[in-house]
Amino acid sequence: MAHADTHAHDDHHEHKPSGIGRWLFATNHKDIGTMYLVFALGMFFLGGAMALLIRLELFKPGMQYFDPQFYNSLVTTHALVMIFGAVMPAFVGLANWMIPMQIGAPDMALPRMNNYSFWILPFAFTLLLSSFATAGGGPAGGWTLYPPLSLQGGTSFPLTIFAIHLMGASSIMGAINVIVTIMNMRAPGMTLLKLPLFCWTWLITAYLLIAVMPVLAGAVTMLLTDHFFGTSFFNPAGGGDPVMFQHIFWFFGHPEVYILILPAFGIVSEIIPTFSRKPLFGYDAMVYATASIAFLSFIVWAHHMFTVGMPLAGQMFFMLSTMLIAVPTGVKVFNWTTTMWRGSLSFEPPMLFALAFLFLFTIGGFSGLMLAIAPADFQYQDTYFVVAHFHYVLVPGAVFAIMAGVYFWLPKWTGHMYDMALAKWHFWLSSISVNVLFFPQHFLGLAGMPRRIPDYNTQFTDWNMVSSVGGLVFGVSQLLFVWVIVKCVSSGERATDKVWSDAMPLGLEWTLPSPAPYHSFEDAPEVK
Amino acid sequence: MLNRKFASVLGGLLAAVPAFAYESSYNMPVGVTPISREVHGLHMLIFWVCVAIAVVVFGAMIYSIWKFRKSTGAVADQTLTHSTQVEVVWTVIPVLILISMAIPAAKTLVKMEDTRNAELTVKVIGYQWKWQYDYLGKGVAFFSTLSAESNQARQLDSGVDVTQVKDYLLDVDHPLVVPVDTKVRLLLTGNDVIHSWWVPDFAVKKDAIPGFINEAWFKAEKIGRYTGQCAELCGRDHGFMPIVVQVLSKEAFATWLAAQQEAAKAAAAAAQPAATTAMTTPAPASAAAAL
Secondary structure, rough: OHHHHHHHHOOOOOOOOOOOOHHHHOOOHHHHHHHHHHHHHHHHHHHHHHHHHHHHHHHOOOOOOHHHHHHHHHHHHHHHHHHHHHHHHHHHHHHHHHHHHHHOOOOOOOHHHHHHHHHHHHHHHHHHHHHHHHHOOOOOOOOOOOOOOOOOOHHHHHHHHHHHHHHHHHHHHHHHHHHHHHOOOOOOOOOHOOOOHHHHHHHHHHHHHHHHHHHHHHHHHHHHHHHHHOOOOHHHHOOHHHHHHHHHHHHHHHHHHEEEEEEEEHHHHHHHHHHHOOOOOHHHHHHHHHHHHEEEEEEEEHHHHHHHOOOOOHHHHHHHHHOOOOOHHHHHHHHHHHHOOOOOEEOOOHHHHHHHHHHHHHHHHHHHHHHOHHHHHHHOOHHHHHHHHHHHHHHHHHHHHHHHHHHHHHHHHEEEOOOOOHHHHHHHHHHHHHHHHHHHHHHHHHHEEEEEOOOHHHHHHHHHHHHHHHHHHHHHHHHHHHHHHHHHHHHHOOOOOOOOOOOOOHHHHHHOOOOOOOOOOOOOOOOO | HHHHHHHHHHHHHHHOOOOOHOOOOOOOOOOOOHHHHHEEEEEHHHHHHHHHHHHHHHHHHHHHHHHEEHOOOOOOOOOOOOOOHHHHHHHHHHHHHHHHHHHHHHHHHHHHHOOOOEEEEEEEEEEOEEEEEEEEEEEEEEEEEHHHHHHHHOOOOOOOOOOHHHOOOOEEOOOOOEOOOOOOOEEEEEEEOEEEEEHHHHHHHEEEEEOOEEEEEEEEOOOEEEEEEOOOOOOOOOOOOOEEEEEEEEHHHHHHHHHHHHHHOOOOHHHHHHHHOOOOOOOOOHHHOOO
């Protein structure tokens, strides 16, 4: 094979470029993966700092620190930074690192596009954040960009839209790369139904990205032409329809929700079997459940907009289709639980984070089911109940899964074991404080506190204080995460090839040395 | 930890169930309309269904974590990798649970959308950042803005202790006044951006969208003062455009309406030389007296 021929030349050198050029012109999946992960971590702290400012203002009633407009721009950019800057790039970073190693490939299929897709991101976020320095401040219409409000934005408006275009282009390139890699570069014998679940969930996520990112691009382009070129897509005075934007936005937005959670499902599906010392229960069902969730994600979008005044039949349809999502999601939770059943469990940091994911994501699932009930949703919509719901699925859901993945694979990346005791401190502090932070928000929402308000009636004081204290502890705990990683990169006990040799790590990545070689599999392994 | 969470939710609910739950700081209010009671019932039904599922699922997880610890010498059963039977069971049972929840939800939804036979219609217009109420066919219309006291207190560095402000951020100059036991239909629209009119005690939340007229209705069955807030981000002062609804006895409402109409006529007569439409009527002192 052509592959084997070129391989002869590569013997004994890793061709690892040095200096700044190694990163600027990176085409290696590990270098690009590292850049994605470091970028995501930086954005996680930036978005987290914004969240802490929000919690600071909300600590007690009365306006203490910020102008309401600045508060609104914190709310808006916190969301954009966390979604497009932290969670999505972290998943792409993990995909870059792990997909070639899990399918027995030397690298990603399209290395130069991989470079572009990463290097677009710093420019996108520079555009977005530079808007804070312009007259009128940052974007303040919410990350959902609903017109007509978003059209009232000043200089921040076009900056935000161009930033979103760039983020979308980056995501689409990343997604194409994942699909091409998984479809073409699997080791001989690795049929699709032998693919590790992290690759499966990412493959499906990549299709979702390609399907919906252009929809978002279309929606924001229409906003742009409405604002600058006199079109009236969303302007009722010109015959347009502001609700149409919401339909288009959520047609992107709901699949986007699964883009943020499906790779997390994949990571958890790798970790729970490893530390239960037992293969994943119902592998096929997991794949089909993931595909069903992806399919359903396209037909539930209007549950984000029950209050816009849809026809009764529309509300019925979206209520029922949304409730259906509970079925495949339930299958996944049951399968993870049964994987542990009659297993032999140990509780290393990745397993702890995966277990916290299992419990706390399920709580987010319950509140999601409650939100699906349209008549009750009229009471929940746009309150802190919704804020609690989506933070439960995104923080102890997606973010905990990312941390679980980092703790799972970090020794494979660095060749060192990390400080287990410190990682466990990080786990306990995070998982307790995240509940102190978000659980009271359920009460606030039910008691009547709307979201996206900088000040509130005194009846909401107690739970806001509790939530802010939880937020501070959670934020500070994340410094431990950085410390564990920095220590592990520079020093630590040597990791074995299997890393978790005491447990049952199953994937091809554990057959490589630790740290993994620069070009993962130069010879394709045989998969039985 | 989780059990304690549920216990605290439960505690809140038990405190909330008797009488009027809108004082609760834990749970959705039961409210004062037939629909709000149904919605609260649905909310509690699905909450308890979730609690029941949680007991089973979390129970199984906690049992597994405890029982199958490696440290106690548990040996993994490598053969337990799939079972078509249990997979069918845990697909079918959730479907049945969902159907049983969808039926009452659909019934309530149908009632919420039935705006026929309203006895009073009020047009609600959202502005940045206030509400306008127009009693259609009655010749009464007025703006409703955040009370001066709250507005002063909420300014940055106002120096006012907001805990001493009465109904801080939930008080307006001119509340929406409606009669008790009367089906009131709302026609909602927005003047500039999208707003959302929400009063939890009525279980009404409907967006006020420029270029659209949305419908909602409520029938308050208890005299009193009910508050809510704009629920759709509408710009800088989104947090400062509350809703206050004063529910009066039918007689008191008639008196209030007549006084409003008098005042509107007087204002129109005074404004006649200018020949402009006086949309906004000053709230007469008699309105406050009637409350």
